[in-house]
Amino acid sequence: MHAANQVAKRWFRVTPIGRVRRPGATEFDPGAYYDPFAEAALEIQPRWADALTGFEDYSHLLVIFWFERARRARKPRQQVPEGREGLPEVGLFATRTPRRPNSLGVSAPRLLRREGCNLWVSGIDAWPGTPILDIKGYAPRDDLRLDATVPNWLETLWAAHDEERGGHEKMVWPS
Amino acid sequence: MHAANQVAKRWFRVTPIGRVRRPGATEFDPGAYYDPFAEAALEIQPRWADALTGFEDYSHLLVIFWFERARRARKPRQQVPEGREGLPEVGLFATRTPRRPNSLGVSAPRLLRREGCNLWVSGIDAWPGTPILDIKGYAPRDDLRLDATVPNWLETLWAAHDEERGGHEKMVWPS
Numbered sequence: 001m002h003a004a005n006q007v008a009k010r011w012f013r014v015t016p017i018g019r020v021r022r023p024g025a026t027e028f029d030p031g032a033y034y035d036p037f038a039e040a041a042l043e044i045q046p047r048w049a050d051a052l053t054g055f056e057d058y059s060h061l062l063v064i065f066w067f068e069r070a071r072r073a074r075k076p077r078q079q080v081p082e083g084r085e086g087l088p089e090v091g092l093f094a095t096r097t098p099r100r101p102n103s104l105g106v107s108a109p110r111l112l113r114r115e116g117c118n119l120w121v122s123g124i125d126a127w128p129g130t131p132i133l134d135i136k137g138y139a140p141r142d143d144l145r146l147d148a149t150v151p152n153w154l155e156t157l158w159a160a161h162d163e164e165r166g167g168h169e170k171m172v173w174p175s
Numbered sequence: 176m177h178a179a180n181q182v183a184k185r186w187f188r189v190t191p192i193g194r195v196r197r198p199g200a201t202e203f204d205p206g207a208y209y210d211p212f213a214e215a216a217l218e219i220q221p222r223w224a225d226a227l228t229g230f231e232d233y234s235h236l237l238v239i240f241w242f243e244r245a246r247r248a249r250k251p252r253q254q255v256p257e258g259r260e261g262l263p264e265v266g267l268f269a270t271r272t273p274r275r276p277n278s279l280g281v282s283a284p285r286l287l288r289r290e291g292c293n294l295w296v297s298g299i300d301a302w303p304g305t306p307i308l309d310i311k312g313y314a315p316r317d318d319l320r321l322d323a324t325v326p327n328w329l330e331t332l333w334a335a336h337d338e339e340r341g342g343h344e345k346m347v348w349p350s
Contacts, residue, residue: 009190010190010191010306011188011189011190012188012189012190012241012278012306013186013187013188013189014186014187014188014189014277014279015184015185015186015187015276015277016185017276017277047251048251048268048276049251050251050252050253050266051248051251051252051253051266051267051268051276052251052266052268052269053253053264053265053266053269054263054264054265054266054269054326054328055265055266055268055269057269057325057326057327058269058323058324058325058326059320059322059323059324059325060320060323062281064239064277064279064281066187073226076222076223076224076225076226076227077225077226078225078226078228088229089228089229090228090229090230091225091226091227091228091229091230092226093223093226093227093230093309093310093311093312094227094228094229094230094232094233094312095312096311096314096317100309101190101192101223101226101308101309102189102190102192102239102308102309103187104189104239104279104308104309106237106239106281106311106318107317108317108318108320110320131185131187133277133279134268134275134276134277134279135268136268136271136281137268137269137270137325137326137329138320138323138325139271139323139325139329140320140323140325141333142271142282142283143281143283143318143320143323144319144320144321144323145234145235145283145285145313145315145318145319146319147234148233148234148235148313148314148315148318148319149233149234150232150233150234150312150313150314150315151229151232151233151312152232153229154312154314158316
């Protein structure tokens with residue numbers, strides 16, 4: 001069994017096309033809370049400027065970024081989401097933990113405006129300085145799943161978040 | 176200008192956690208058409224089995240995969256989508272071309288069932304053998320954007336697809 005798992009690993013490499021910038025935030029402060037709904041800029045490198053032509057005609061986008069500060073998961077970790085009593089232990093793929101086999105994050109922020117190579121967005125939960133690997137326009141046919149349902153524990157977790165955050169409008173589904 | 180763009184590149188590395196399997200399809204046939212809505216299996220490596228605990232409680236998922244057969248874009252390419260007359264030239268980020276600076280694809284298929292380390296899905300547009308880098312449960316709060324709008328040219332393109340495919344039910348929004 002162990003031997004069968006010893007498949008030769010292949011590696012691919014990725015490189016940042018830009019960075020997340022949060023005006024007023026220091027480049028990295030592990031204790032800081034970054035309001036995910038505050039405006040942030042996706043600063044795309046000038047060399048990719050021409051690849052942004054027409055991008056401003058999308059209202060939302062998909063960003064793939066690299067969890068630069070997270071350790072890569074080397075084992076199939078399981079955890080109780082946020083360590084909260086009453087929630088079941090689930091595997092890392094069932095959560096959005098940054099500790100994953102590949103440190104990839106996905107976010108679907110609103111595109112507020114484009115200023116040259118800066119894409120101003122709201123609704124991205126990423127630290128300032130986070131490397132951006134790819135951006136794609138959000139296309140409802142491909143990306144919107146109206147009938148999507150989630151595990152009970154996630155509904156419970158969201159309800160707890162809403163209560164703790166005073167039911168702030170910005171957290172109401174669908175944000 | 177040129178000198179200013181000579182920023183030292185950083186690279187991160189990613190490795191497959193599994194592969195896409197399409198029953199009955201050969202591993203790679205560049206001429207083949209793979210019905211994206213046919214059932215496909217995401218074969219996750221057995222070493223990650225425990226990381227899948229609870230994953231079956233999502234109805235949909237996000238898959239990040241690697242466009243293994245596509246050349247990486249080294250320049251900010253622009254193109255007329257599918258080369259169709261009447262459509263504007265747009266930058267690669269405004270399209271879903273596999274020729275991107277980083278060869279990353281995202282898809283949001285329906286999860287039909289889990290059989291051990293095999294996640295059976297429908298609605299993934301990927302060749303058999305495609306390396307899977309990450310999977311996440313589709314969470315409406317994070318991933319569903321009800322009010323998303325797209326460029327006019329994309330609406331035009333979708334309408335053309337619908338007409339050419341005879342308005343097949345499977346292509347009707349939201350699929």
